[in-house]
Amino acid sequence: MADILHRVGMRTPAPEKVYEALTTVDGLAGWWTDDTKGNADVGGVLQFRFPPVGGFDMEVLEAKPGEKVSWRVVDGPEEWIGTTIDWQLRQDGDWTIVLFQHRGWAEPVEFMHHCSTKWASYLLSLKSLVETGDGAPAPRDVQISDWH
Amino acid sequence: MADILHRVGMRTPAPEKVYEALTTVDGLAGWWTDDTKGNADVGGVLQFRFPPVGGFDMEVLEAKPGEKVSWRVVDGPEEWIGTTIDWQLRQDGDWTIVLFQHRGWAEPVEFMHHCSTKWASYLLSLKSLVETGDGAPAPRDVQISDWH
Numbered sequence: 001m002a003d004i005l006h007r008v009g010m011r012t013p014a015p016e017k018v019y020e021a022l023t024t025v026d027g028l029a030g031w032w033t034d035d036t037k038g039n040a041d042v043g044g045v046l047q048f049r050f051p052p053v054g055g056f057d058m059e060v061l062e063a064k065p066g067e068k069v070s071w072r073v074v075d076g077p078e079e080w081i082g083t084t085i086d087w088q089l090r091q092d093g094d095w096t097i098v099l100f101q102h103r104g105w106a107e108p109v110e111f112m113h114h115c116s117t118k119w120a121s122y123l124l125s126l127k128s129l130v131e132t133g134d135g136a137p138a139p140r141d142v143q144i145s146d147w148h
Numbered sequence: 149m150a151d152i153l154h155r156v157g158m159r160t161p162a163p164e165k166v167y168e169a170l171t172t173v174d175g176l177a178g179w180w181t182d183d184t185k186g187n188a189d190v191g192g193v194l195q196f197r198f199p200p201v202g203g204f205d206m207e208v209l210e211a212k213p214g215e216k217v218s219w220r221v222v223d224g225p226e227e228w229i230g231t232t233i234d235w236q237l238r239q240d241g242d243w244t245i246v247l248f249q250h251r252g253w254a255e256p257v258e259f260m261h262h263c264s265t266k267w268a269s270y271l272l273s274l275k276s277l278v279e280t281g282d283g284a285p286a287p288r289d290v291q292i293s294d295w296h
Contacts, residue, residue, distance in 0.1 A: 002151065006268075007261035009293025095294045099261055113155035113247055120154075120268030124292065144272065145157025146243045 004102040031135035152250040179274040179283035
């Protein structure tokens with residue numbers, strides 16, 4: 001098993017914005033993809049789409065304000081199905097620290113390398129959304145390679 | 149053991165620039181840190197510094213033009229010492245694809261999460277250097293958190 005790990009920090013007087021950006025359809029659409037739908041409550045399923053290439057369905061496993069959000073991938077690329085995505089939040093003075101883990105990849109395939117870099121760019125989009133009000137969700141996301 | 153993995157693609161008519169950016173002091177200073185010194189030949193040691201917080205010494209293990217560059221960390225933060233950094237290069241049409249692996253972390257500590265995100269931002273700096281002639285090496289690097 002192999003994991004993608006990241007850490008970003010957001011300097012914001014309103015740390016609840018980070019949690020909202022991870023637990024509401026509008027918030028998620030502000031940094032990951034414009035085309036976000038579904039039910040963000042625990043037990044619900046969120047649909048993230050990246051036209052024209054597909055997307056991911058995530059079951060919300062856990063959502064504790066200011067502490068943790070957890071998803072399980074229930075549909076999407078074969079390599080993603082069954083993997084989990086955990087967001088741990090904490091406040092350090094002026095900074096909201098986000099520890100991100102996308103766990104349970106069966107093999108460290110080339111697609112995993114791509115997803116790791118792409119997650120980093122989306123985390124910086126989340127940081128920008130929280131700090132400035134403006135993220136870079138798909139289709140306005142940063143292109144990192146031929147795989148977009 | 150835990151690994152940091154990334155993948156970026158550079159669209160350039162001069163793929164040799166990617167290899168140069170990984171195997172010359174001037175090239176490395178163009179995307180990672182201004183304060184790069186040392187010997188970039190196989191068997192040599194490169195010194196990367198990020199004033200005022202320290203840096204890394206890397207022994208060059210391997211350098212095959214257009215294919216692979218490999219380093220071993222011989223000095224720096226405790227968690228980095230003994231880890232290896234591999235760069236695999238290949239040409240796919242107009243794109244130079246870089247697979248990056250920073251392998252051999254003893255534990256997936258919080259600092260590893262930070263380094264993973266920070267590597268992604270430096271890889272995008274490398275991409276920018278190759279594609280536009282202008283990277284964002286330290287101290288002009290993207291700040292991703294309270295840990296810089």
